[in-house]
Amino acid sequence: MFSNMAHMTSTRVRMSPDGRREQLLELGVRLFATHSLDELSIEMLAEEAGISRGLLYHYFGNKQEFHTAVVQRAADDLFAVTAPTGEGSPLEQLTGSLERYVDYVVANFNGYVSLLRGAAGGHEGLREIYESSRAALTDRLFEGPVAQEAAALGLTDTPVVRLLVHGWAAFTEDVVLEWVRDDRGITRKELLVTLSVSLPGILAPLRDG
Amino acid sequence: MFSNMAHMTSTRVRMSPDGRREQLLELGVRLFATHSLDELSIEMLAEEAGISRGLLYHYFGNKQEFHTAVVQRAADDLFAVTAPTGEGSPLEQLTGSLERYVDYVVANFNGYVSLLRGAAGGHEGLREIYESSRAALTDRLFEGPVAQEAAALGLTDTPVVRLLVHGWAAFTEDVVLEWVRDDRGITRKELLVTLSVSLPGILAPLRDG
Numbered sequence: 579m580f581s582n583m584a585h586m587t588s589t590r591v592r593m594s595p596d597g598r599r600e601q602l603l604e605l606g607v608r609l610f611a612t613h614s615l616d617e618l619s620i621e622m623l624a625e626e627a628g629i630s631r632g633l634l635y636h637y638f639g640n641k642q643e644f645h646t647a648v649v650q651r652a653a654d655d656l657f658a659v660t661a662p663t664g665e666g667s668p669l670e671q672l673t674g675s676l677e678r679y680v681d682y683v684v685a686n687f688n689g690y691v692s693l694l695r696g697a698a699g700g701h702e703g704l705r706e707i708y709e710s711s712r713a714a715l716t717d718r719l720f721e722g723p724v725a726q727e728a729a730a731l732g733l734t735d736t737p738v739v740r741l742l743v744h745g746w747a748a749f750t751e752d753v754v755l756e757w758v759r760d761d762r763g764i765t766r767k768e769l770l771v772t773l774s775v776s777l778p779g780i781l782a783p784l785r786d787g
Numbered sequence: 788m789f790s791n792m793a794h795m796t797s798t799r800v801r802m803s804p805d806g807r808r809e810q811l812l813e814l815g816v817r818l819f820a821t822h823s824l825d826e827l828s829i830e831m832l833a834e835e836a837g838i839s840r841g842l843l844y845h846y847f848g849n850k851q852e853f854h855t856a857v858v859q860r861a862a863d864d865l866f867a868v869t870a871p872t873g874e875g876s877p878l879e880q881l882t883g884s885l886e887r888y889v890d891y892v893v894a895n896f897n898g899y900v901s902l903l904r905g906a907a908g909g910h911e912g913l914r915e916i917y918e919s920s921r922a923a924l925t926d927r928l929f930e931g932p933v934a935q936e937a938a939a940l941g942l943t944d945t946p947v948v949r950l951l952v953h954g955w956a957a958f959t960e961d962v963v964l965e966w967v968r969d970d971r972g973i974t975r976k977e978l979l980v981t982l983s984v985s986l987p988g989i990l991a992p993l994r995d996g
Contacts, residue, residue, distance in 0.1 A: 699908020737971035738981065745962035749989075752957035753950055762946035772947065772992065779988040780958075783981065 599637045602627060606648040607655065611685060614692035615645050615704075646703050649693055653711035656682050660715065668728050672719075673774040676750070680770065683754050691755065716743050732781030739781060746777050808846045811836060815857040816864065820894060823901035824854050824913075855912050858902055862920035865891055869924065877937050881928075882983040885959070889979065892963050900964065925952050941990030948990060955986050 593601070605627055609618055620641055624631045638644035660678045662671040683690055697708035719728055720735045733739060750773055757769055802810070814836055818827055829850055833840045847853035869887045871880040892899055906917035928937055929944045942948060959982055966978055 695907060695909050698904060700904050738973050738977065741962055741965055741971060741973065742981065742985070744965055745958040745985075748961035749954040749958035753954035756950055756953055762950060764947050764950065768947065772951065775992040776951070776954075776989045779991055780985045782988055782991075783984040 595637075602634065602637055603647055603651055606644065607651050610648050610652055610689035612688050614688050615649075615696055616692065618645065618648070618689075620644060642703070646707070649704060649707050652686065652689065652693070653707055657711065657714055662718070668730050668733075669774060669778070672731065672777065673770055676773050677770050679750070680754055680757075680766065680773075684758055687758055694751075694755075712747055716747050719743060731778045732784060733777075738784065742780050742784075743777075746780055749776065749780075804846075811843065811846055812856055812860055815853065816860050819857050819861055819898035821897050823897050824858075824905055825901065827854065827857070827898075829853060851912070855916070858913060858916050861895065861898065861902070862916055866920065866923055871927070877939050877942075878983060878987070881940065881986065882979055885982050886979055888959070889963055889966075889975065889982075893967055896967055903960075903964075921956055925956050928952060940987045941993060942986075947993065951989050951993075952986075955989055958985065958989075 602623065606618065606623055609622065609626060613622070620631055620634050620638070623644070624634050627634075634644070638647060656679070659682055660675045662675055665671070666674070693704060693708060696704035698705075719733050720740075733743070753769070753773060757764060761769075811832065815827065815832055818831065818835060822831070829840055829843050829847070832853070833843050836843075843853070847856060865888070868891055869884045871884055874880070875883070902913060902917060905913035907914075928942050929949075942952070962978070962982060966973060970978075
């Protein structure tokens with residue numbers, strides 16, 4: 579949307595408040611990729627955007643609201659980027675979504691880890707965003723065109739399958755974070771194959787039993 | 788070790804400092820079952836034990852040291868209680884360990900959840916205890932007599948299997964916590980069967996592929 583901060587500053591007078599807030603939010607999301615929430619201060623954003631702290635408080639109220647807005651936008655981005663393409667078998671589509679999830683975590687590691695820490699550590703606002711984001715990501719497996727074929731993976735919509743898919747999301751998150759921290763000689767491709775077959779692997783006993 | 792606090796108080800003069808600290812620690816662990824770390828104050832322990840706060844500070848220094856000691860002891864208890872019995876097939880032994888893990892989480896839910904929250908939220912001392920406890924629980928799958936037969940479950944000791952077992956521990960923890968919060972009509976037995984076959988389910992593609 580904008581190529582650099584100089585451009586943004588030069589267009590200040592022509593932008594609507596909403597457009598301006600949007601630009602600042604996008605900048606926050608980009609900084610959030612490589613900075614934890616603790617590091618991501620109003621001061622840092624003001625400096626990066628080349629505007630005053632007062633103006634930032636005008637748009638976001640306080641640091642907490644700014645963080646919430648950034649994290650919500652980052653969660654929306656993750657949801658959009660991992661959308662199934664609608665092409666290929668259910669397993670191929672799952673692998674594709676996982677591939678984009680892994681790339682997202684790699685590219686946004688510091689912010690992502692700090693979100694998980696905040697959400698798990700009892701920060702109510704972050705926990706809500708994290709949990710509804712995770713629910714949206716896994717609900718997708720049971721909805722829409724993919725779900726028509728997803729029974730092939732064992733994804734029938736029952737309470738026990740829902741519970742196991744919830745756990746599989748925790749599994750995937752844990753494995754990907756561990757792998758990004760130390761790949762242990764496991765290639766990205768090996769990781770993706772292993773992750774995508776783990777879901778039918780977990781569900782197979784239900785389907786077969 | 789002791790049946791009630793009155794007994795404990797009456798034996799005060801005869802007990803060694805180590806024995807006394809041990810009793811207080813055990814009381815702390817019992818309170819930790821039904822109270823979060825936030826709730827588990829020196830004041831509460833002093834009241835339950837019928838002794839002065841000053842004496843408790845004498846044994847544990849400060850609240851943080853007391854919490855660390857309680858959590859470490861609880862982790863040791865969990866490790867002991869989930870030890871494989873050495874009887875039955877690897878899958879039966881795994882199911883037995885999982886059964887005792889589930890029972891432990893049910894019986895110690897409030898404390899366990901608060902430990903996870905503290906560990907995930909960036910409390911360094913709790914994180915270390917939690918991670919070494921989890922490592923000890925899963926390392927056991929690769930060591931000792933069980934490991935001799937564990938290849939039947941796909942548990943060969945390779946980096947990718949270690950990574951997947953790490954993720955499986957996150958999966959198990961997530962599924963059990965969710966189930967304790969809301970069992971969704973899933974019986975304890977169904978839960979246990981599903982959890983124990985999930986490990987070979989996750990590992991099967993590696994073994995077969």
